[in-house]
Amino acid sequence: MAYDQDNIFAKILRGEIPCNKIYEDDYALAFHDINPQAPVHALVVPKGDYENHAAFAADASEAEILGLSRALAEVVDMLGVAKGGYRLISNTGANGGQEVPHYHIHILAGGPLGRMVTKDIA
Numbered sequence: 001m002a003y004d005q006d007n008i009f010a011k012i013l014r015g016e017i018p019c020n021k022i023y024e025d026d027y028a029l030a031f032h033d034i035n036p037q038a039p040v041h042a043l044v045v046p047k048g049d050y051e052n053h054a055a056f057a058a059d060a061s062e063a064e065i066l067g068l069s070r071a072l073a074e075v076v077d078m079l080g081v082a083k084g085g086y087r088l089i090s091n092t093g094a095n096g097g098q099e100v101p102h103y104h105i106h107i108l109a110g111g112p113l114g115r116m117v118t119k120d121i122a
């Protein structure tokens with residue numbers, strides 16, 4: 001499926017919509033989630049046009065892949081959550097609950113996060 005240039009994170013990356021920025025480098029942008037699901041809830045997105053992890057893994061350069069991974073680690077450090085622990089989530093597609101079709105990784109932290117997923121899947 002073609003990448004949707006009008007998705008909300010594409011607009012944030014182009015500076016058309018503001019965000020509460022945490023970190024930015026050549027490969028990634030990190031900002032606080034507008035609707036936090038934990039005391040700390042950040043999003044890390046690659047700068048390239050990738051809809052999900054599969055597209056990123058298939059099409060991103062090695063520098064982009066390394067850059068995103070390093071940016072994630074940097075943001076975890078900046079948020080001060082490494083010691084207490086945190087969770088990384090990347091929702092993909094309908095069953096994954098992905099709302100924004102630009103690859104992103106959630107960083108959730110700030111307290112015990114409970115079980116990873118609910119067991120009552122229909």
Ligand code: 5GP
Nearest residue numbers: 008019031032033034035091097098099100
């Ligand atoms: P997904 O469900 O696609 O994995 O997660 C999308 C996330 O983006 C949600 O947690 C949602 O709260 C967040 N979000 C949606 N629109 C905006 C926005 O305009 N700004 C920010 N900072 N986060 C957003």
